[in-house]
Amino acid sequence: QKKMLEIDGSTLEGGGQILRIAVALSCLCRIPIKVIKIRLGRSKPGLAAQHIQCIELCRSLCKGRTMGAHIGSTEVEFHPQSIIGGRHSGDTKTAGSIALMFQAALPVALFSSSPVELSLRGGTNADMAPQIDYVTEVVRPNFEKFGATFEYELLRRGYFPKGGGHCVFSVRPVEKLKPVVNVDAGQVVKAYGWSFVAGTLPLRLAEQMAEGARRAMSKISLEVEEYKESASMAPDNCSGVVLCCQSSTGCLLGGSALGNRKEEPAETGRKAAREIKDSLALGACVDEHMQDQLIILMALADGESRVRTGAVTLHTRTAIHVAELMTKATFTLIPEGDNTIIVCQGIGLKNFHSLI
Known part of the structure; x- marks a missing residue:
């Protein structure tokens, strides 16, 4: 022992x-x-x-x-x-x-x-x-x-x-x-993500979060799927966004944020995008x-x-x-x-x- x-x-x-x-x-x-x-x-x-x-x-x-x-x-x-x-x-x-x-x-x-x-x-x-x-x-x-x-x-x-x-x-x-x-950040080859709402929240909040993220990453083609969770999968209220960015050298970076009542949905999207943008600007691999x-x-x-x-x-x-x-x-x-x-x-x- x-x-x-x-x-x-x-x-x-x-x-x-x-x-x-x-x-x-x-x-x-x-x-x-x-x-x-x-x-x-x-x-x-x-x-x-x-x-x-x-x-x-x-x-x-x-x-x-x-x-x-x-x-x-x-x-x-x-x-x-x-x-x-x-x-x-x-x-x-x-x-x-x-x-x-x-x-x-x-x-x-x-x-x-x-x-x-x-x-x-x-x-x-x-x-x-x-x-x-x-x-x-x-x-x-x-x-x-x-x-x-x-x-x-x-x-x-x-x-x-x-x-x-x-x-x-x-x-x-x-x-x-x-x-x-994992030391070579390479170049961005793909950026994608998901913007969701659940419960009684309207889909337009997911659309606004996605648009905020896309505008924040305007120099990169970002594809964001906007959707509403089913009531059986998620009966309670929530909203959020998760983004991913792949590089030519196999690096994979992420960014995410949850919506809240004190913040415009577009700002939630921008927050998630900034997490990735900050890492890219530094040449980080994670x-x-x-x-x-x-x-x-x-x-x-x-x-x-x-x-x-x-x-x-x-x-x-x-x-x-x-x-x-x-x-x-x-x-x-x-x-x-x-x-x-x-x-x-x-x-x-x-x-x-x-x-x-």
């Missing part, structure tokens, strides 16, 4: 991200952890329902045990065992993010003993978290470069405040992850929201990965801090003008389960 590692949950970004990465790496590296000062600087410190579900999902995946995993707790212990396949479920019972639960569980599932099915309930399109469409259309292709992929079935959308969304993910284990070199999600895969990969990003975000620095604390992976940040190359010597984690 490895010695318990204590992790300060108030470090750097100091939010739920530290917890998600630490618990995932605890499972993968079989290191028992104690996370202290969880979300200490937040308006409501400690664990929320969404964080507890992330912990419970990983606990289920590795037959582990926990102490202190309750609402408002600022300390939690996590004791992992071996990672197992099969069906695992998580339900925030709120609009807590399905995407963030999946973000914690996916790296663990990739090193399981057999295929994994994750049945997750909560919010699919919510503030302060990736929209589920960003996960499937932007995260998945970027993860596939490492040899990691998943299938999914979106059964119901869930919005703030009720939640009620349901998505089932299927993950095939890998033997190991490939290192990735967008701002993708960079921190790659850190755990870079740390686990078998060899040296290099990824060109824009300014390194606080979330990314936090992910690097936890990855270096818990693994022997080493990261180097090489500034190059307006962008940065993140270099990582990965640990080459191997999946020794006999069914691979």
Whole structure:
């Protein structure tokens, strides 16, 4: 049994991200952890329902045990065992993010003993978290470069405040992850996306969001599908836009935004477009929201990965801090003008389960 590692949950970004990465790496590296000062600087410190579900999902995946995993707790212990396949479920019972639960569980599932099915309930399109469409259309292709992929079935959308969304993910284990070199942004070859409304909101809001995005990206031909979700898929009110941009060198950038009553729909579209435009202007190969999600895969990969990003975000620095604390992976940040190359010597984690 490895010695318990204590992790300060108030470090750097100091939010739920530290917890998600630490618990995932605890499972993968079989290191028992104690996370202290969880979300200490937040308006409501400690664990929320969404964080507890992330912990419970990983606990289920590795037959582990926990102490202190309750609402408002600022300390939690996590004791992992071996990672197992099969069906695992998580339900925030709120609009807590399905995407963030999946973000914690996916790296663990990739090193399981057999295929994994994750049945997750909560919010699919919510503030302060990736929209589920960003996960499937932007995260998945970027993860596939490492040899990691998943299938999914979106059964119901869930919005703030009720939640009620349901998505089932299927993950095939890998033997190991490939290192990735992604440093040439190339030229834009395709830009596309989706603008949606749901519930009682009129389709014209989706049209206005799409038009705002198209005008903001006037130098690029942007195709946006405008649609209204069916009442059976999404009974509650919500609106939003998700955009993607492919380059000649295989880079895939994303941008997204949710509508709100205090903002013109066209501005929502412009916001999503600006996320992509800002990344393109910097010559980045991944967008701002993708960079921190790659850190755990870079740390686990078998060899040296290099990824060109824009300014390194606080979330990314936090992910690097936890990855270096818990693994022997080493990261180097090489500034190059307006962008940065993140270099990582990965640990080459191997999946020794006999069914691979």
